[in-house]
Amino acid sequence: MSSDVESKFHFSREMVSGEIYRKYEKAMRKHWKVEDLDFTQDALDWQRITPEQQKGLLGITIRFLAGEQAVTDELVPMLAASHALRRFDWTMFLATFLLEEAKHAEFFMRWHEAVVGIVDPSEVAPHFLTRGKTVDPTGRFEVRDVMHEALPNYGRILHEAALGGTEKEIERAFVQFSAAYNGFVEGVLTMPSYEIVIDTTTQWDAFPTLNRGFKLILADEGRHITFGTTACRMLIEKDPSYEEVVHEVFDAYRGNIVGLVEYQKAVPGLDVGKYQTMKVRHYRNRCREMGVQPDDTLIEQILDPSIDFVVGVEAG
């Protein structure tokens, strides 16, 4: 048979026994539905907590509502790149990834509708607390917008590479985008935010469905993160010069990771140090998964108690 016809087919024994394909199978097995969740108790709990607690909690959930929508919309370049690299297993996994991010957005939309009674942009927007431009008072770190600057910019570079770039250009841009999206945003920055919500709802003994939803989402996120870090590892193994790209991304947004997630201070009674230690653990894990050397200075800065400025995190 001519190779022309063969090129129409992408499956191989090697692919369907590979790591990424197994993640696709796992995602298909672990599928859950928002419509199966019951928000009744959460709605009752909302009525009994104090206005201050309502404000603190909403400050977090509203950012997730925005963040999940943003990450859903940023996935197209990765799909385009997987197609260009002829990695059909990556495309299949990304199909579940895209569906899950849309579902996470759905979860937060339904939760706000059923519990707080808000859906339309004009109803939810007033609860999105902006603290102006976040600054490190010592001036050592710059805090930038990862969600609306890094992801769209790196995404555009990847998309353009996928449309007309060489294989090397696509691979390099893939590592850059994935290091930012899966490694940095999903893999380190938002991890404490999930834990903070789970800890808060446990501490208040309230909002069982919010707690449950966060745990379901966290399980999905684990697969998204390790898809990205595994893909980066494969590409870095092919060309070790891509490791530098990972460090450049983390370096460009160093201030965001070194600062405290704003929720760490929004809910009284939380152990602030716990979440910084957690970020370090996640950062080390991501580096191990990608097969890159962790930056020790970054780790020291995350753990430095004298660095305690707060950054706004949008999570997805």
Ligand SMILES: [Fe+2]
């Ligand atoms: Fe995700």
Ligand SMILES: [Fe+2]
């Ligand atoms: Fe998500």
